[in-house]
Structure formats: C-alpha cells, structure tokens
C-alpha cells in the first residue's frame with residue numbers, strides 16, 4: 375500500500391518506518407526542512423532503540439521517503455496518517471491548530487478517495503472537526519478514521535511492530551477494510567484489532583494514559599506514606615503487584631511522570647470533562663500529586679545541606695524523562711535543575727542520549743559531563759533522576775572517592791538501602807526509610 379505520514383516526530387517517524395518495514399511505500403512529510411534534509415541523507419533525528427537500523431534499510435530500499443511538500447507527499451497515497459503535535463493550549467486543553475491546519479490543506483489537495491487517519495492524541499469529537507475542515511474544500515470522497523497510538527518511547531519499535539492491540543475508530547466499511555489490511559502484518563500473533571466508533575477511539579487513548587498516570591500518582595502517595603510511617607514501598611509494591619487484579623507494572627514510585635504524553639493528556643482530559651460540565655476529581659488529584667512529586671528530592675537535598683545550597687555543586691545522572699529515549703519534554707530532571715539553580719547551586723549533568731536536547735533548552739546554565747564519573751568532579755553530592763540501565767551498577771568506589779560528601783539522592787530507587795549503608799553512603803530514595 376502507498377501511505378503518507380504527516381509529522382515526522384516520535385510517532386510519525388516510528389510509524390512510517392514500521393509501515394515501510396512491512397512492505398508499504400511510505401512518504402513522511404514535515405514542515406521542518408532541516409529535519410527532512412537530515413532524514414533524507416540517512417541521519418536519524420530521534421533516539422529510539424532499533425529504529426535506526428530499520429530506518430536505514432527501508433530508506434536504502436526506497437520504501438521510505440521524506441519531503442516538506444504536502445502535495446507531492448500525499449500523491450497516490452491510499453492512507454494519510456496525521457502524526458502531528460497536540461500540545462496543551464493556554465488553558466490546558468489540546469491545541470488542535472496543527473491537526474486542523476493540515477486537514478484544511480488536505481481538503482484543497484485531495485484528488486481521489488483517501489482514508490485520513492488521526493494518529494495524534496486528540497479530544498473526543500476531533501474526527502468530526504477534521505471531516506468538516508476537509509469537507510470545506512474537498513471535491514472527492516474521503517473517510518476520517520481515529521487510530522490512536524499506544525507506543526511507548528524507549529520501546530516504540532517493538533510496541534509498533536507487536537502492539538498489544540490496535541484501536542480503530544471508523545464508521546465506513548471501506549475505511550475499516552483498508553485499516554484492517556494495513557495492520558494485519560502487525561497482529562499475526564492474534565492480538566486484537568478493536569473496531570469502534572471514532573469518539574470511543576479518541577477517548578480510549580486519553581483513558582489509557584490517564585489510568586497509567588493514576589497508577590503512578592497513587593504509588594507516589596503510598597511512597598509518601600511509607601516515608602512517614604516507616605514502611606518500605608518496594609515491599610508494599612511487591613505485595614500488591616502480585617495480585618493479578620492490580621498487576622506488577624506501573625507501580626514503581628519515583629519523582630513523577632513526565633514526557634510528552636501523560637502530563638498533557640491528563641490535563642486535556644480534565645479540560646474536556648469541564649467542557650461537558652463534569653468535574654474529573656481523580657484526575658485533578660493525579661495531576662496535583664505529580665506536580666508535588668517532581669521536586670520530591672528537593673526538600674531532602676535542602677535539609678541535608680542545612681537549607682544552604684549556595685555554591686554547592688550537584689552531579690545529576692539522567693535528563694531524559696525516562697530511560698532509552700532522548701525526549702526531555704516535561705522531564706522531572708528539568709524541574710530539579712531549575713530548583714537547584716534558583717537556590718544558587720550549580721549542576722553537572724550526564725545523560726547517555728538527551729544532552730543535546732537539554733543544551734538547546736538550557737545552553738550553558740549547566741555543565742554537560744562526558745560520562746557519569748566526569749559529572750562527579752568537584753561535586754558535593756549525586757542526584758539520580760532517570761533509571762538508565764548503565765546507572766544501576768556503578769563503580770561505588772569511584773563515586774565515593776570523587777564526591778565531596780558521600781551522599782546520593784536517588785529519585786528512582788536504584789540501589790538497596792543496606793548495601794548503600796555498608797558502603798558508607800548517606801542515601802536518600804523514595805518511599806523507603
């Protein structure tokens with residue numbers, strides 16, 4: 375099948391590459407000329423495990439193409455995916471200007487029947503708005519489908535190639551058939567393709583992310599209680615996670631959820647609810663707890679240093695919002711950095727993949743280390759903000775000989791408390807006394 379993907383970010387590039395991998399001819403369109411130039415020349419623009427190899431193979435074989443020209447990009451395509459940003463607007467609701475802007479353009483460009491698929495995360499009712507925007511100009515038949523994306527950054531290729539489920543919101547049989555055919559190679563093991571109406575599909579995505587965010591905030595509150603009551607959140611987690619009704623995943627406490635999805639999607643669902651006079655109380659609390667949790671380590675750091683961080687230097691391991699990605703959108707590390715800098719401290723940070731993105735955002739406000747140990751030079755203490763695998767078994771002798779004080783603030787509970795005690799560290803973590 376010939377398909378077009380509009381928007382070549384984390385979702386667009388992964389989807390486009392994976393569709394090419396199953397034999398489709400894919401053209402990815404983006405307005406960012408520099409990004410398209412790099413991709414055309416075979417330079418991958420995001421870090422995502424397994425993506426580069428697949429991208430290079432399909433680029434070489436001619437199944438993956440890139441352009442900034444929407445008109446030529448959609449030429450001959452049966453299906454057009456919209457993988458465009460839906461950032462929070464000023465009031466927190468999803469800003470649809472990118473999606474509806476492209477829909478407007480598509481209306482003027484369509485020359486034959488096409489299935490237009492919304493892969494962006496969008497509020498309920500957006501597929502109707504997209505249809506209206508296209509209808510304003512379109513002289514040919516088209517169908518609009520809602521196909522929310524559930525990939526997780528860090529394992530996006532695996533998630534896309536073997537999805538737990540594919541959700542397709544469509545009313546037309548013609549569009550359902552096209553979508554079913556397109557996804558057939560990805561669900562050969564029997565994982566379901568769930569057909570539903572467009573509105574239910576749109577809400578499914580928000581419900582999924584909001585539920586996961588709720589699990590995280592819930593565990594972070596249990597961790598707060600553990601600290602106050604002298605219990606150990608790791609044991610509580612194992613105790614409840616072995617109950618099949620609860621499940622083991624998403625129960626790890628930490629310094630809050632970040633990324634480009636959970637914060638904005640939780641906010642957008644709260645706003646959507648307000649729009650229909652519903653007060654989504656649980657989600658408001660989920661958001662509030664997360665705000666608090668992002669700087670959970672700061673009071674501990676301040677207390678340890680008698681409320682005087684002026685002139686102190688902190689080594690910070692991890693900048694990405696989670697491991698195996700270079701994405702720093704809403705990363706808890708950024709909130710920690712801001713708070714430390716405001717208190718007069720300096721930061722020397724290391725992240726395996728996300729440093730270039732942070733450089734663009736923060737420039738010379740912090741130092742960028744060459745490796746984890748380089749960040750420890752002249753540092754008073756170590757803070758861990760992202761659980762990259764390479765931070766899990768570090769050389770503690772080296773850490774201990776380089777730090778001015780043997781103190782670690784661990785926002786991801788990477789180490790065992792007895793072991794840290796044996797090694798002579800003052801060790802702060804989350805939800806463990």
Ligand SMILES: NC(=O)c1ccc[n+]([C@@H]2O[C@H](COP(=O)([O-])OP(=O)(O)OC[C@H]3O[C@@H](n4cnc5c(N)ncnc54)[C@H](O)[C@@H]3O)[C@@H](O)[C@H]2O)c1
Nearest residue numbers: 381382383384385404405406457458459460494495523527
């Ligand atoms: N990142 C994730 O893990 C993830 C997972 C599931 C769903 N989503 C949703 O998918 C959507 C896209 O997310 P993302 O993380 O890929 O965003 P992104 O910011 O990484 O990529 C969006 C791309 O769209 C391009 N763009 C903007 N306007 C354009 C236009 N008019 N024409 C062509 N290209 C244009 C941008 O240049 C950018 O490259 C969002 O709605 C998001 O909520 C994201």
